[in-house]
Amino acid sequence: MPAEGGSCLYHGMCKILTIGDAMKKNIFYLIIGFVALALFAILWYSVETFTPVLFMIAFVAGVVFLYLVYRRVEDFIEDERSARITEKAAMRTLQVFWVCFCAFSIMAVMNLLYMPRFTREFWLDRRTQPVPLELMSLKTIGYVQLGFLCLMIFLYVGFRFYYAKKFGEWESDEE
Amino acid sequence: MKNKIKVYRAMQDLTQEDLAKAIGVTRQTILAIEKGKYVPSLDLAFRISRHFKVNIEEVFSYEEGVRTVDID
Numbered sequence: 465m466p467a468e469g470g471s472c473l474y475h476g477m478c479k480i481l482t483i484g485d486a487m488k489k490n491i492f493y494l495i496i497g498f499v500a501l502a503l504f505a506i507l508w509y510s511v512e513t514f515t516p517v518l519f520m521i522a523f524v525a526g527v528v529f530l531y532l533v534y535r536r537v538e539d540f541i542e543d544e545r546s547a548r549i550t551e552k553a554a555m556r557t558l559q560v561f562w563v564c565f566c567a568f569s570i571m572a573v574m575n576l577l578y579m580p581r582f583t584r585e586f587w588l589d590r591r592t593q594p595v596p597l598e599l600m601s602l603k604t605i606g607y608v609q610l611g612f613l614c615l616m617i618f619l620y621v622g623f624r625f626y627y628a629k630k631f632g633e634w635e636s637d638e639e
Numbered sequence: 640m641k642n643k644i645k646v647y648r649a650m651q652d653l654t655q656e657d658l659a660k661a662i663g664v665t666r667q668t669i670l671a672i673e674k675g676k677y678v679p680s681l682d683l684a685f686r687i688s689r690h691f692k693v694n695i696e697e698v699f700s701y702e703e704g705v706r707t708v709d710i711d
Contacts (some may be wrong), residue, residue: 543664545677632671637655 486538495533499526545631553623561616568608575600640678642699644669647691662686 503526510519580594628634648658659666664683671677679687688695
């Protein structure tokens with residue numbers, strides 16, 4: 465019975481990715497839900513067994529799978545206006561994001577290179593040893609990275625709303 | 640950039656949805672162009688005017704001194 469179930473799942477996947485007909489939008493949303501659930505379960509398992517690599521691989525595989533499925537959806541109409549909204553939002557996000565990321569990276573590199581801190585005492589008496597900066601902990605770097613991810617999502621969504629409004633996404637129709 | 644899409648649509652008794660389907664864009668794009676919120680590419684402008692079987696200048700006209708596409 466489990467073998468039959470596995471085979472059924474395999475054939476289902478093949479149908480979705482290769483030989484199936486074009487897909488409707490609602491089916492795609494359903495698949496997103498299933499993938500999110502599966503990823504949540506894998507995240508849970510990864511935390512319990514302390515195997516972060518497993519979740520990392522599963523996350524990338526999930527995103528690639530969703531992209532392949534997305535290509536089969538027939539009722540997502542993307543025209544030049546929606547492409548322009550996406551393009552402008554992505555460009556502005558990148559423009560703001562790289563400044564923040566660059567500032568943090570410079571700080572991190574300064575930390576890695578163990579740059580000393582020149583205190584007032586050092587300038588008054590050059591024989592005093594400069595005080596080195598405390599090294600940033602991995603935990604802090606992780607939190608900052610998470611913060612950057614949130615910032616990127618926040619910026620992209622914000623810019624998307626801005627450009628969608630600008631290019632008449634929610635214009636009322638008098639027809 | 641000014642346009643007479645609405646006029647030509649009315650003349651040919653087309654809804655925004657009909658025109659959008661015929662030229663392969665969303666209805667929202669037609670609405671945005673009609674309202675001047677979005678300036679179409681040359682390709683789309685030609686497709687629209689060809690759909691109405693008129694020259695592009697008859698549907699779209701350029702206003703001197705009025706900049707409709709800003710950089711931001």
